[in-house]
Amino acid sequence: MKQSIFNPRNRSLIRGNVLVLASLGIALLLSDFPHNRxxxxxxxxxxxxxxxxxxxxxxxQPRWSFYHGGVLLCIYMDLMALCMILFFLFYPYARWIASSQ
Known part of the structure; x- marks a missing residue:
């Protein structure tokens, strides 16, 4: 029996959320967060x-339901995690933000 969560042709809300949260965790480890390498x-x-x-x-889904609302909340969570990853990526290159005079 093949798991449908590992098949990229099937829709899977769990696979998308795990992929985003795992990439956020990896980004935290790679950026060495308090020091922002x-x-x-x-x-x-x-x-x-x-x-x-x-x-x-x-x-x-095309019609609104509670599942549709839950997917919207997951999309907002994904976008916040993506913004954090992009912040970790671009902030160390923006020296003008951290400069104090």
Whole structure:
């Protein structure tokens, strides 16, 4: 019996959420968060988070229901995680923000 969660042709809300949250955790580890190291490897978790968000968007239904509302909340969570990953990616390169005079 093959699990449908591992089949990319099937819609899976769990697969999208796990992919986004795992990429956020990896981005936290790669960025060395309190010190904010500049590393271009953060592009990989950003791409994985985008793929997870797309997988979550695929689960939308045409008519409103509580499932549809739950998927909307998951999409908002995905977008917040994606913004955090992009912040970790771009902030170390923006020295003008942290400069004090």
């Amino acid at each position: 500049a590393t271009p490897l953060l592009i990989l978790p950003a791409i994985a988070a985008i793929a997870g968000t797309i997988d979550t968007v695929r689960c939308m």
